[in-house]
């Protein structure tokens with residue numbers, strides 16, 4: 001009996017039949033061999049050292065490649081500009097107030113004149129949009145770069161290296177916050193802006209020569225009165241009803257403070273504090289109770305218009321209800 005045991009010990013000893021918890025406890029710390037979690041202290045030290053070096057090299061490798069990548073980038077100036085960029089050199093138009101972000105498909109500005117809540121809803125959307133335009137100076141909590149904004153006019157000289165032209169939104173009477181942007185008067189204001197394209201310069205229609213045939217007659221007349229003057233260096237805008245019924249319903253339209261985006265706001269070169277110029281379109285007396293399809297276009301020799309691709313134009317609907 002004793003002999004047999006000796007032989008077995010030499011070759012194979014069946015593991016002692018331990019309980020589950022007992023086995024686990026020994027796995028955590030084996031007092032016989034000094035192993036913790038199945039490894040001795042020196043084994044742990046070696047493996048930790050290995051991973052430490054391994055990850056350090058990995059981090060170094062990643063950082064080196066990232067540094068090389070950043071060398072090729074300029075955070076202020078896009079590498080691909082104008083025609084060589086994906087966005088191209090044809091600026092689009094945008095309008096504010098935009099309907100709910102929850103309803104991305106909608107371009108309908110609908111409200112009830114006698115419903116204070118629905119008037120305020122739109123006024124608040126515009127307030128929020130114009131907020132960036134109102135922040136002046138570099139005082140506490142104010143917009144970064146706002147101190148660079150200077151008043152500009154067609155006759156003002158070239159801007160300093162850091163200067164940008166101010167957009168005096170408080171002069172857009174009656175499209176002012178105090179007046180709820182005229183929504184309560186059943187003559188809502190809609191703000192238009194041209195999308196920013198780095199280094200894009202407009203080629204304005206600044207005289208009566210070669211005006212496009214599809215340009216609205218009233219805009220041609222307007223250009224005629226300014227032809228050759230510095231004020232004519234403007235990206236013109238026009239807003240019209242889309243269909244014959246819309247043309248009838250839209251009523252008189254005013255452009256505030258002028259009928260377009262003056263050239264002196266361009267080019268946009270990502271200077272701090274730059275503001276996109278705005279035109280407030282005042283629909284003085286749109287017919288109430290009907291939906292009006294409106295299309296606004298921007299006019300310059302280097303803005304190409306395509307209704308279906310929404311290039312150089314913007315479409316929205318307006319519906320003003322009385323009740």
Ligand SMILES: *[C@@H]1O[C@H](CO)[C@@H](O)[C@H](O)[C@H]1NC(C)=O
Nearest residue numbers: 202203204206228229230233
């Ligand atoms: C009219 O615009 C062109 C650019 O398209 C410009 O070169 C020219 O000086 C402008 N004319 C006036 C009178 O400002």
